[in-house]
Amino acid sequence: MARPKFLPDNFTLMLVGTVIIASVLPCKGEAAVAFNWITNIAIGLLFFLHGAKLSREAIVAGATHWRLHAVVLLSTFVMFPVLGFALKPLLSPLVTPALYTGVLFLCALPSTVQSSIAFTSMAKGNVPAAVCSASASSLLGIFITPALVSVMLVNHAAGSGSAWHTVGNIVLQLLVPFVAGQLLRPVIGKWLDRNRGVIKFVDQGSILLVVYSAFSEAVNEGLWHHIPPLALGGLVVVNAVLLAVALGLTALASKRLGFSREDRITIIFCGSKKSLAAGIPMAKVIFASHAGAVVLPLMLFHQIQLMVCAALAQRWGARDMSRERHAAASRNAAAPAAARR
Structure with a gap:
């Protein structure tokens, strides 16, 4: 039985x-160390596998569509x-204030990869361009996100004495494993393509580890004493408004700029989404022990964007299939008339 989409x-x-x-049994002391x-090892392995999984051919296939990629990157990082x-x-x-710090951190993150491509495909958009845009956003985010955080949250990025220090940590923990995976793709790429479950296990497992670690530290510092229930309800409203405005602006801009329907779908899905897989590891590197409250907005935004974009993708995909069936029926109806003439 299929799970209801909402x-x-x-x-x-x-x-x-x-x-x-983590709230009931937070990790403490030597166990926390x-x-x-x-x-940290799980995060490095995650980015190593993502580097090994990324197909260079897919990037080259969509790289020529520079106008589309420029719009997606401007949507994501500007x-x-x-x-x-x-x-x-x-x-x-x-x-x-702590939760809104998390909202601003969310705004600095790169786009998703897997779900952006999946929803673009479901809605009959430009999939090669989506692969290229989402992958480029994820890779550039390793450099752009810490720089944006240092500007937007100059007094909040605990554990990062300067933007260069933060970028250095990001490069060491995320980019180096990513590049190593990309270099080893000729050796292990085919094996990973056959065993996608390994990437999914490491992907989800590393995120769960970071979430447990971050929330354990935050709970030990009294996280839930500083966040009232009404603020969590307000966070739902904040994230919903942010996503709605982003979807509306990407749809309007892509239409005004004269993109085709397929390209507009790609811009909307790639330009309006934020990556949980990249964001949670980055939060741990950038904010150190203060990452608990910072990742709450991202976790909630992740679920809202999945539900909303799944509904949009299904609707647009069904509309496209309806057009195709109507066109096929029109051709079939016209064929006998043409034969009689």
Whole structure:
């Protein structure tokens, strides 16, 4: 039996369960130190496998569509930060300052890869361009996100004495494993293509480890005493408004710029989404022990964007199939008339 599209997926339920476990049984003392090492190793392995999985042919196939990629990157790294600050007077009273710090961090993150491509394909968009845009966003985010955070949250990036120090940490923990995986793709790429479950296991497992570690540290510092229930409800509103505005602006801009329907779909899905897989490891590197409250907006935004974009992709995909059936029926009806003439 298929899961209703507006119910959380299994991974989201695991995320919620991890937060509950960390809230009740947080990791402390020497166990926390050991857990932190394990988490760092898992993050490195995650980016290593993503580097090995990324096909150079797929990047080359979509790389020529530079106008589309420029719009997606501007949406991801310019539009979102501007929205984060522009909407702050309206939305920040709904949440705590710590949670809005997480919202601004969310605005600085790269786009997703897997779900952007999946939704673009489902809605009959330009899939090769989506592969290229989403992959480029993820890779560039390793450099752009810490630089944006250093500008947007100059007093909040705990553990990062300067933008260069943060970039150095990101490069060491994320980019180096990514490049190593890309270099070893000729050796292990085919094996990974046959065993995609390995990447999914490491992907989800590393995120759960980071979430448990981050929330354990935050709970030990009194996280839930500083976030009232009303602020969590306000966070839902903040994320929903942010996503709605981003979807509307990407749709409007792509139409005004004269892109085809397929390209507009790609721009909307790649330019309006944010990566949980990249964001949670980056939060751990950038914010150190203060990552717990920072990742809450991202976790919630992740679920909202999946539900909304799944509904849009299904609707647009069904509309496209309806057009194709109508066109086929028209051709079939016209064929006998042409034969009689």
